[in-house]
Amino acid sequence: MSWNQAGQISIKARKLYPWERESFEICLEGPWMRFYVNEAAYKYSVTAAGNYNTLYTLTPRNKVAMDPDKNGISLAAFTYDAASKKYSLKLGDIWANEYAGEKTAIKVELYKDGFWFFDGFKGEKEFTFDPAAGYEMSFAENELDTSKAVANLDDPNRGAKKYFVKWGFKRVGSISTDDFIKKGKTPKIEI
Numbered sequence: 636m637s638w639n640q641a642g643q644i645s646i647k648a649r650k651l652y653p654w655e656r657e658s659f660e661i662c663l664e665g666p667w668m669r670f671y672v673n674e675a676a677y678k679y680s681v682t683a684a685g686n687y688n689t690l691y692t693l694t695p696r697n698k699v700a701m702d703p704d705k706n707g708i709s710l711a712a713f714t715y716d717a718a719s720k721k722y723s724l725k726l727g728d729i730w731a732n733e734y735a736g737e738k739t740a741i742k743v744e745l746y747k748d749g750f751w752f753f754d755g756f757k758g759e760k761e762f763t764f765d766p767a768a769g770y771e772m773s774f775a776e777n778e779l780d781t782s783k784a785v786a787n788l789d790d791p792n793r794g795a796k797k798y799f800v801k802w803g804f805k806r807v808g809s810i811s812t813d814d815f816i817k818k819g820k821t822p823k824i825e826i
Contacts, residue, residue, distance in 0.1 A: 638666045641688045649695040654704030703811035713821035726770045734766040737808030748797035756784050797823040
């Protein structure tokens with residue numbers, strides 16, 4: 636036996652942020668057509684009209700926070716100032732206007748480049764900002780939280796002193812979820 640039906644989706648007007656994507660499915664399972672919401676920025680009420688040419692009408696009700704854009708904040712520069720003995724991390728934010736009135740939290744973890752995969756964790760610090768087109772964080776090693784650091788057993792005079800930062804961010808507010816987005820590590824700098 637075979638079955639066939641036509642299905643369409645009509646979505647009433649709603650506001651989506653540029654990074655938000657929605658996904659729906661209509662599946663024919665034997666003689667029954669089913670509608671599924673895979674990912675949505677709203678709680679929708681769904682009505683179905685028609686038998687063999689079904690129109691699913693979605694009406695947005697309550698906004699649902701979705702994950703922030705992983706590429707919304709990007710690395711601009713990572714530097715070290717020998718005079719002040721401070722590191723500086725500069726980032727750019729393409730969605731600052733959309734997040735106006737909320738907060739952006741950025742976490743940095745400083746590492747000394749080690750042999751193979753034995754990088755030395757120096758400490759971490761979290762910065763909180765009002766959304767802006769750019770963020771600049773300056774910090775010295777003695778300003779970092781070292782509670783998770785392991786005593787460094789290598790010889791400080793041996794080899795080049797290269798450092799890098801692992802960083803990530805989260806959006807704090809109602810627009811997006813507050814999931815932490817890991818962005819990876821910066822290029823290494825020698826001091």
